[in-house]
Amino acid sequence: MTVIAVPYHLDEHLPGLELPLAPDHTVVADLPEGGRWQRMAALYEQVATLVAEEVGAGRVPVVLSGDCTTSLGVVAGLQQAGRAPALVWFDAHGDVQTPETSTSGYLGGFPVRQLVGGSDRTVAEHIGLRPVPERDVVLVDARDLDPAEAEYLAGAAIRRVPVAGLPGVLPSGPVYLHLDVDVVDPEELPGLLFPSPDGPGLADVTAAVHAVLHSCDVVAIGLACTWHPGTGGNRVIASLAEELVAG
Known part of the structure; x- marks a missing residue:
């Protein structure tokens, strides 16, 4: 395992993002002028390159960031390294919005739809992301x-x-395991950016993650640390994060 920090929420650099694991690498990019997707494309190009290098060296990257869109770079990097992963995606939300369907316009609600070939294609076209077949996606x-x-x-x-x-x-086959921490019930994980009540407890999520790690060929992991700073989410999730790197 190798831990990669991408301390951003969308295109906003968060140098103080509180993470549950110490990174081996940190991706910080000089983002160009332009729209948010253009800026994020430049960031995720760097993520993809680093992920491909780590996978090529026989390591499993664990990528920590402030939202779920970083997954675009992770999956592109896996594809560059010759892997065509299925997705196991833990999230309180669907993340299958498009510019036409989103009522909030929040870009963090798009990535699953982008990964399967729909929604805004700016990042995908810039970094060479190929669509993942819908049948290879499990939304948890x-x-x-x-x-x-x-x-x-x-x-x-x-x-x-x-x-x-x-x-x-x-x-079956290679799997990208993605975990947005807001899948956990907000009663157990306070401070979430987008809390959704009546979710599973942390112990149940940890057990399910354990099942994926021990039943699948997990080739990369994404952890979206979607909490407000100073709320202690990194400490609450620390045991689950350790489960991820223990494999």
Whole structure:
């Protein structure tokens, strides 16, 4: 394992982002002028290059960042290294928005849809990200969906399961394991940017992550540290983070 920090929320540099693991590498980019997706494309190009190098050296990158869009760079890096991963994606939200469906316009709600070939293509085209087939995506929990997201998922090949139902649908082949910490019930993890009530407890999420790590060929891990600074989320998640690097 090698721990990579990407201390950004979208294109905003967060040098004080509180992380549950000490990084071996930190990605900081001089982002160009332009729209947010153009700026993030430059950042994720660097993420992809570093991930590809680490995978090529036989290491499993664990990428910590402030939101889920960093996954675009991680998956592109895996593809550059000759891996075509399935996705196991833990999240309270669906992350399958498009510019046309999003009512908030929040770009952190787009990445799963981008990874399967839809939504805004700016980053994907810049970094050479190839679409992941919908059938190779397992969306875990996603209890908080907008109507447009629910409609899309009802007709998509993406499999959506509760945390407890995950062991029965784990994919074969290489896997990118992505964990947005807001999948955990906010009663156990205060300070989340976008808390969603009635979620699974930390122990249940940890057990499900353990099942993925020990049943799948996990070639990269993403941990979205989606909490407000100073709220102690990094300390609450520390044991789960240690589970990730222990493998």
